[in-house]
Amino acid sequence: MTHRDTPLRRPQLPTGWRRLAIRLPILFFRAGLGPLFGKRLLLLHHTGRVSGLDRMVVLEVVSYNPGGASWTVASGFGPNADWYRNLRARPKTLIQFGNRPHAVTAHFLTPEEGAEIMLDYARRHPRTARRLCAFMELPVDGSESSYQEAGRAIPFVRLDSADGDRRARARTRVTP
Template sequence: MPVHLFRMGLGPLFRGRLLLLVHTGRHTGEPRRTALEVVETGWVEGRRTWTLASGSGCRADWYRDLRESPQAVVQVGRGYHAVSAHFLRPEEGGELMAGYALRHPRAARQLCAYMGFGVDGDPVDHRRAGAAISFVVLVESAP
């Protein structure tokens, strides 16, 4: 359903919490569209970034497609951005989740629970969960 809302121009309804990833299918070479929840946004060297967590780990089709072809486009709100995918190492994912849990404790618990990790608020639990989650950072391409 969110993909259709983005296509109808209603992306701003998601207030940046969801983005539409337009990526290349690894088998067909055809464009694929997937609506994904944004874990975190930021800036690196003057370029926007969007961090995503794969709920299905490295088995998710969109994740595998980006591994094959890391160049993609995202729609956030009404804006389109060319991006390049960067895959976090487990220790980077652990640090990301520990920081996220400090800023958003409830959302971190929900994300960990959704992905099958029991956490009780201990930073070690969040690091362990984050190390096991497949995170992708989409970095806006240089103009």
């Protein structure tokens, strides 16, 4: 089963002080304190599908490719998360990584790509991977195959920077 044919139960959105705690990193980024999060978090700007208003969300970086300037993020609330649906409607957007803004284009990964990404993530961050799967009510027993199955159900998005595309083309350009 994949995230395309399996409706995930949307975890309950936090309210009160928990919502404030989750939204606090946005304030840190806006205050210029993004570097405090190292390479683990980024601030994603997205445009509301209905309202057209600028929205922001802080997401964990699942993987980062500095050479190609691309970041992979996961939708912990499944394919119905507002930011995910907004990117589906308008894939060109901005992120802030550290203190640097980047124009990016969102690419929605296949369930098989998600399986490999989740397996790699579980190897690097086993406790966090277990917690993420438990939060999404995805059964994992610690085996590689269970993380791959979980990765097939989690929507992953790769954010490719236009700057990264230019750098890659410059590296492959042959000078006469």
